[in-house]
Amino acid sequence: MHARSYLWLFLPALSLLLLFILAPAADLLWASMFDPNFTTEHFARLVNRGVYFDVMIRTIRVSLIVAVICTVIGYPVAYYINLQSRNRQTVLLFLILIPMWMSILIRTFAWMVVLGRDGLVNEALAAVGLVEEPVRMLFTSGAVLAAMVQILLPIQILTCYAAMTEINFDLIRAARVLGAKPWQAMMRVFLPLSLEGTITGLVIVFMLSMGFFITPALLGGRQDTMIANLIEFQVQRLNWSFAAALGLVLLILTVVMIVLLRGLGRMAARRILKGGL
């Protein structure tokens, strides 16, 4: 009766979900299976040809590495920002956000200028005398990783920071009063409390990395091809059904990995809370 009528308020959100997420996903499924007649050849091709499996594994591996590196670098940075005064914090956060004003494409191009044969790094190395011939840094996996970390780091920093501001510093002081050494207070009080937010940030960075294609396309070689690159490639070739199949695989892989990561995160959180690191 009246009690149930509030459920109608969910309608806008639900229709948004349906229209922009479920319907396109269903369309993708349809496109990959009907070419125009029913066929499973695209999925068969994905499974039978080893190269596609390699690309999928590589995409997951690169995304995981990027997410972990972003966390390892981002967490201490967020912690440091959190310790500052309010005004300082605003300035620091602002500085971290500035690169995000530029599009990913421009930032990737900037990396090409930095890492190129006649680029900034090589010029610096040559000027100092460390190398005789220019080092090849472009079109390598390292370049892709470096650029992806640089692009996604602000996101992890902000997420960790948001988690940390929630933590009441009095808890740390209480731990110190109770006899904990500084690093113990950090490990057994602060870290577990910020873990949830950090894992969320890690998952977000992972998710974004899975879909990256500009950076591997411009900075990587053949050996850095990720799923999104394959999709773009196949769309260009007008193999839209195969591209749809690839897109579906990407979607499923990402969802599965997110569930796994969150589950692992929760297990790790419980472990830490119970027995400490």
Next chain:
Amino acid sequence: MYKTLLGAAAVALLAASPALSQDKVLTIAGSGGVVKEITEKVFLPAFEEKTGWKTKFVAAESNILLEVRTMAASGQMLYDAMEVSASSYPQAVREGLLEPIDYSLLDPDNKLPAKAKKKFGVVSASYSTVPVQRLDKNPEGRKMQSWADFWDVDTFPGPRSLKQQPEYNLEFALIADGVAPDDVYDVLGTEEGLDRAFAKLSELKPYIPVWWTSGAQSVQLLSDGEVFYSTTYNGRVGKLQESGVDVEIMWNGGALHTSHVGIPKGAPNYEMAHEWIRVRTMRPDLELEYVKKLPYPNFAPGLFDAMSEEQAKTMPSYPANADVQFVANEEFWAENIERIRERFDEWLLE
């Protein structure tokens, strides 16, 4: 009261603007870069003068076919005429993306030679995919003379680049492996020939850091020094040389192509598009201006007679150049592209 007036004015303005854009505009899609510049300088004004229509040139680079396919699928064709490269032509025809050309409208007096008049397009340019070398990166006093040299990483060390497609690269590989240019397609038609070409390409693969996808990229790679040797389209080399990069074309073993101008399916201004085609393909005076900057001659009647010797030497269809190249067999690729392309894409990923 004021708000209502403001609202009414806004609506009136919005309603009026579509009417303004009813101005007769012909939309043409083509390559960007130098091609776009020259088209806008030479051909578009001539067309506008002759017909009183306005033109809009869209630089769609290598995505033209993709865009046209999307537009055809949605039922709203935005282009009236488009550049159809040599490799896109068979595919576009197969997918039904082009309208047949009405030659009674275009060329009632039969001035164009037969080889320029295809069913779904008119030849607008002949160009070559040729290897280009950076002379300053060559070892002392040596110059590449053939595809075998391009493959010779010991004598000519350095990174190379090729276009990210099987077409023409397989032929180049076979020529490097010793097949005579005239026999290339016979060999390529057999399974062993195909395996041989892929094996030869695999030899060079480790020395290719990046495979180029657009003409602009191939030139940029050479200019930046990211690669020392690369294939590219002959027309882009002139500008590269002008910008101060010491490069030279190696015509020997290059692939000769013809590109066309066509009318996409559902083009809004079918008849006026023929006028554009006439301006683009049958005016030797305009074409002469065009080839001064871009050595991509078409078959405009009387063209070669009007050229100087020096200018003719940079043309892909100039006899000395044409003799050492092979004519790219687009029909072969139209028939075999599906299976070979799949193999090539996966070979790339290995």
